[in-house]
Amino acid sequence: MKTPQRFSRRDFLHLLLLAPVSGLLAACGRALGLEVATLGPSDPVGPSPTAEPGTAATLTLPPTPACGDDDDEPTVAQTQGPFFTPNSPQRASLLEAGMPGVYMLVSGQVLGTDCQPIPGALVDFWHADADGIYDNVGFRLRGHQFADEQGRYQLETIMPGLYPGRTRHFHVKVQRPNGVVLTTQLYFPDEADNARDGIFDERLLMTMLPAENGVHGEFDFVLE
Ligand SMILES: [Fe+2]
Numbered sequence: 616m617k618t619p620q621r622f623s624r625r626d627f628l629h630l631l632l633l634a635p636v637s638g639l640l641a642a643c644g645r646a647l648g649l650e651v652a653t654l655g656p657s658d659p660v661g662p663s664p665t666a667e668p669g670t671a672a673t674l675t676l677p678p679t680p681a682c683g684d685d686d687d688e689p690t691v692a693q694t695q696g697p698f699f700t701p702n703s704p705q706r707a708s709l710l711e712a713g714m715p716g717v718y719m720l721v722s723g724q725v726l727g728t729d730c731q732p733i734p735g736a737l738v739d740f741w742h743a744d745a746d747g748i749y750d751n752v753g754f755r756l757r758g759h760q761f762a763d764e765q766g767r768y769q770l771e772t773i774m775p776g777l778y779p780g781r782t783r784h785f786h787v788k789v790q791r792p793n794g795v796v797l798t799t800q801l802y803f804p805d806e807a808d809n810a811r812d813g814i815f816d817e818r819l820l821m822t823m824l825p826a827e828n829g830v831h832g833e834f835d836f837v838l839e
Contacts, residue, residue, distance in 0.1 A: 689728055690836045691818050693799045696786060698749040703739055703757040708771035711755070716745035716773025718829030721801070721821070724766040725789060725836045732766025733838060737790040740770055747778030759788075774803075774830060782808035782815050789836045801834050 710718075725736035739759035743749050750756060756775075762768045775783055785801040802809060802820050809815045821832030 687728065687730070687837060689839050690789070690797060690799055691816060692797055693814060693816065693819070695788075695798045696800075698751060699741060699786065699788075700751065700754065700757060703741065703759050704754050705760060706758040707760045707769060709740070709756050709758050710771055710773070714744075714773060716776070719772050719774045720769065720826065720829070720831045721772065721785065721834070722767070722769040722831070723833050723835045725762045725768065725791070725838065726766055727791070727838055732762070732764075733791045734762060734764045734766055735792045736762040736766060736768075736836075736838070737788070737792075737796075738762060738768040738770075738836075739788040740772070740785055741787075742772070742775040742785045743778055745773060745776045747776035777808065780812075782806050782812040784815075789838060791838050794838065797836065797838060799836075801832070803832065 721740070725733045725738065727733055737759055738761070739757075741749070741757040744756055756772065758770075760768055760770070775785060777783055783803050783806050786798075787801060788796050788798050790796045800814070800816075800819060802815055802817075804820050804823060809817075819834075821834045824831045824833055
């Protein structure tokens, strides 16, 4: 469990770093003609109300593992599934003109179990489109990038759509330079289908951060 002090410092830094970028990216999303949702405090993707107003527990976050927590284990692996395509293009934005969907930013850090960032780590995402369909011919909604000097990655995309048998998710491969590839998936809090998905793992829940437009999920990967 994170302490309130840790929450404040960590998330303040994230907001400080990402807030201006989010606004700019949201504007780009609008320029591309994407359907951009404006979220209010009652929308389901926001931080979960976990306690009565005014109590310290209102700062409680979803149980996303983060380096330095009591549970700073390496990020758990998950099945690759049937829709991985190797050699995705290098790009930090999967948005394309006219692409339907809700604008989404995914960001975080790639860290070692020693809590140190891993510059140059590979982060390769692929996911379904707004209708729950994968592009298994080309590279639509597929792309890889390399973490910066602070181990940070940032992906612009749309919220993955649902398809039968699965809850909403991203697929991702993460690899430190010349290291072992971690294949896993990321999930959304407050998705009704999480409870019905046998692959879902709450240790892979993103933390949803405030977003001016669309949604913003954060997840830090911890590699062996
Ligand atoms: Fe999938």
